[in-house]
Amino acid sequence: MKTLLKSLLLLSFLSSFPLFAAQSTTSPTDDQRAKALLSKAVAAYKQEGDKAFAAFSRQGEFVDGDLYVFVVDSKGTMLASGGPSVVLIDRDVSSTLDPSLQEQFAKALKSPETGKVQQADYRWKNWADGKVERKHVYYQRVGERFLAVGYYIPRASAQQAAAMLDKAVKAVEADPEGTFRKITARDKAFIEDDLYVFVVDLDTSKFVAHGFNTRMVGTDFDSLKDPGGNPIGHAMLELVKAKGEAEFEYQWRNPVTSKVENKHAFLRKAGHYLVAVGYYTR
Numbered sequence: 516m517k518t519l520l521k522s523l524l525l526l527s528f529l530s531s532f533p534l535f536a537a538q539s540t541t542s543p544t545d546d547q548r549a550k551a552l553l554s555k556a557v558a559a560y561k562q563e564g565d566k567a568f569a570a571f572s573r574q575g576e577f578v579d580g581d582l583y584v585f586v587v588d589s590k591g592t593m594l595a596s597g598g599p600s601v602v603l604i605d606r607d608v609s610s611t612l613d614p615s616l617q618e619q620f621a622k623a624l625k626s627p628e629t630g631k632v633q634q635a636d637y638r639w640k641n642w643a644d645g646k647v648e649r650k651h652v653y654y655q656r657v658g659e660r661f662l663a664v665g666y667y668i669p670r671a672s673a674q675q676a677a678a679m680l681d682k683a684v685k686a687v688e689a690d691p692e693g694t695f696r697k698i699t700a701r702d703k704a705f706i707e708d709d710l711y712v713f714v715v716d717l718d719t720s721k722f723v724a725h726g727f728n729t730r731m732v733g734t735d736f737d738s739l740k741d742p743g744g745n746p747i748g749h750a751m752l753e754l755v756k757a758k759g760e761a762e763f764e765y766q767w768r769n770p771v772t773s774k775v776e777n778k779h780a781f782l783r784k785a786g787h788y789l790v791a792v793g794y795y796t797r
């Protein structure tokens with residue numbers, strides 16, 4: 516008994532040190548992988564200087580799955596890349612950015628060297644699917660060089676969906692027809708990555724606005740079925756008419772990935788309209 520107790524105490528003591536701590540079986544997130552790869556690249560650059568660009572620009576230790584290192588100088592010229600942007604080396608990448616981001620990019624290039632990792636969001640073409648998607652990047656300035664690693668965020672969160680629904684409901688209550696036009700025209704206020712708004716007239720059960728497929732406008736929502744043939748429109752209408760606000764899960768095509776995925780929709784009644792925004796959960 517004493518031997519067992521001593522063994523347990525020893526195991527407890529050793530487990531308090533990282534070397535003996537239980538290893539997590541959870542795979543690192545894109546966020547963690549990006550930070551780790553950037554840290555590794557910064558360390559290599561501080562040791563080798565511009566000579567490290569060759570290693571950054573080829574398949575190897577500075578590529579982690581779909582994550583890769585890229586480097587721009589303080590003038591915005593691409594100096595190295597382990598991904599598709601290798602074709603931009605020696606070019607000013609600011610000209611390839613959306614005009615709305617060029618000012619933000621120029622401001623970032625003027626930021627002083629602090630030794631700290633910075634982060635930002637921007638939109639960039641994902642060569643995996645050919646679509647322009649939101650990308651989150653971590654970067655650090657070292658001298659006149661900016662080293663960076665980013666990853667795509669094709670799926671919006673539940674919080675983003677709820678926030679967009681709040682905005683859409685207020686807009687519908689204030690100016691229904693004007694808001695319907697904006698939603699169907701894919702106004703930036705009502706579309707973000709894979710999030711979009713759709714609106715149904717509860718009196719006629721017809722779509723009056725749709726932020727993804729304009730051909731849905733004017734069609735019957737009550738008889739709507741998912742890609743598997745399961746009725747979903749009638750169920751949503753009944754929920755909103757009974758409760759005024761509800762949530763509903765179904766399957767639908769994701770406009771970013773072009774795949775049929777699980778979707779969680781937030782539904783709310785605004786006057787005699789059903790207003791909805793959903794996010795994809797795979």
